[in-house]
Amino acid sequence: MDTTNAMQAAIRGRWAVAAMFFINGFILGSWAPQIPEFAARLTITEFTLGLLILCFGLGAVVAMVAAGHLIARYGSQRVLRLFAGAAIFGLLIVALAPNVPLAAGALFLFGGSIGAMDVSMNSNAVVVERKLARAVMSSSHGFWSLGGFVGGGTGGILIQNYGHLSHAFMVTLIALVGIGLAFRYVVPDDQPMAQEHKTFSLPRDPMIYVIGFMALLCMNSEGAVLDWAALYLRQELGTDIATAGFAFAFFSGAMAIMRFAGDGIRNRYGAVATFRVSAVISAAGMLVAGLAPWPWVSIAAFAFCGLGIANMVPILFSAAGNHPGLTSGAGMSVVTTMGYSGILVAPSLIGFVGGKVGFSPVYVAVALLLMLVFLMSGLTRSADLNHDTVQDPVPI
Template sequence: MPAAISMQDAVRGRWAVAAMFSINGFLTGSWAPQIPVFLTRLDISKVTLGLLILLFGLGALTFMPLSGYLMSRYGSRAVLRGFASVCVFGLLIVALATNVPTAAIAMFLFGGLIGGMDVAMNANAVSVERRLSRAVMSSSHGFWSLGGFAGGSIGGFAIQHYGHLTHAIIVTVVAILLLAIAARYLVTDPRPMAQEHHKFSLPKTPAIYLIGLMALITMIPEGAVLDWAALYLKQELGADLATAGLAYALFSGAMALMRFAGDGVRNRFGAVTTLRVSSLIASSGMFVAALSPWPWLVIAAFAVAGLGIANMVPIAFSAGGNQPGMASGTGMSVVTTMGYSGILLAPSLIGFAAEHVGFTAVFMVLSGFLAIVFLMSNLAHAADFAAQPAE
């Protein structure tokens, strides 16, 4: 009976953490349609907007290590609840900002809360995987994508008909309701190791930084397709705007579909094999996208790359959260911080490089990055975990 109850709790915890991913994605996706209104109501230039968005990223990178430190003391359940309880108000805080100084503070806090919650929910997903003795990380990221899709889809309509502030209030209420339902079912972690309680310090295990590097060079291509694929198709291949816009849409769609299928693939073949095959698929897709002279083949190649990239980051996160002798929150904070810094650094660096050598060369290099992950794939062995019963 206790074992059955424990498994039932783990299953509930699996759906609870999926809800947390959905909330985080929903809040992030709901921010995107607010951006044009944000620009006009504050009467700022695109340069200023870019700096404010950068503050969002800096907030995330600041709070991610803090989240890892807090989890080493209190566990992912308590930290996830704490960050989520404040994060649900993040978009509303931004929507209430009336000038650049308050907007700067609001953006930094919003990004920080999103980032801190992100680390904690990934760490909690690792705990669920241990309880269930099967992968759930990829589908958890799929729920993030669904939340983002929902937020982005309804945001424009709501803002146009009811205004940006009403939209932010609606988003906040929905997020609070989801949090109230899910928070009680989150699973608990093993008690954190005593030696990690005393002070904030970076892990001394080299493997965790190599896994973080693996996440970094995986997420750079993801950010590159998001920010530059449409421009590549339009400027260098002569595609029209409608066609160019399909590049990220199909890439993102393929990635979301594969993330929901990815746990089953990983459970059957193991994390290392799945990562090896995924990295080869992603590298090949990016390689074809770099060299093809035909826009539709490039779009299809980006979709193939999305199929490969889909499960690479979730596997890296699982490996980071399952490092032997290290609290899952500590490992997760390192890997997520390094990984997400790739998306933050990629846009400006890739734009600078493309200005000098063109997008073809850039995407060729990104294909090489993904091939490097293939060579590093043995580092993912920690993601092939054994069952860990509830205490």
């Protein structure tokens, strides 16, 4: 009976962590269509907006490091609950910020809560996998993308019809309900994790840093769409706010679909082949998005790019965790840190460049960087080392 109860608790925990992924993606996706209104409300240039987005990224990176230490000491359940509760109000405090200095502080806190929640929910997903003895990570990230699709897709429409502040209140209320429902079912860790982190040293194998660089470029592509696609469609392709929000929404929706299917595709064709095809698809989509003469062509191209980007980062994370000569923790720590800097910090540079030359050439440049990643596809071969031991995800 105890075993049955434990399994039922683990199943509930699986859906609780899926809800956390969804809400995290929903909040972040809801921020994307707020960006043009945010810039116009504060009457700032792309350069200043880039600096403010950098505040978001810095807050996330700082909080991610802190969350790692807190998880080691207190476990993922308690840390996830703490930062999920804080993330509920992140978008609202940004929407309420009346000037640039307060907006910078609000974005730092917003980024911190989202980043720390991200680390802790990924850690808790690992706990769920251990309890269920099967993989749930890929589909969990699918729920994150689904949340981004919903947040981005509805955000522009709500902002256009009700205003940015009403939209932020709606997002806060939905996040409050979603996290409130999942809160009690988040599973606890089996044992304290602090013993696993007594010492820390950087790996000496240079290839792990190359894989980390690949993750940075892939996740930078995600950040380029999240932070700048709506502004690109609004300013350079002349669309309205509601339509501009569809860029990240369709991108996230395509990512969600492909992430739910990703395990089966990778198991059938292998990591290297899957990664190569994904890289070509993502580069082609980004290139067309940057050269598109009309908004809906660009939106469709961003969606096509999302199909490719979807499984590139999970494959890179698996390759890092199975890199020869390194423990899984050492490889993952390098690649995840470098990768998340790509989505959280690097997009600020895109803002600086976009303010000078426009975003169309920026997206063309991002496409070329994705082709550089394609040329390094062979480094993902180690992702298949544990191919025979990986089980199918929990059906959803």
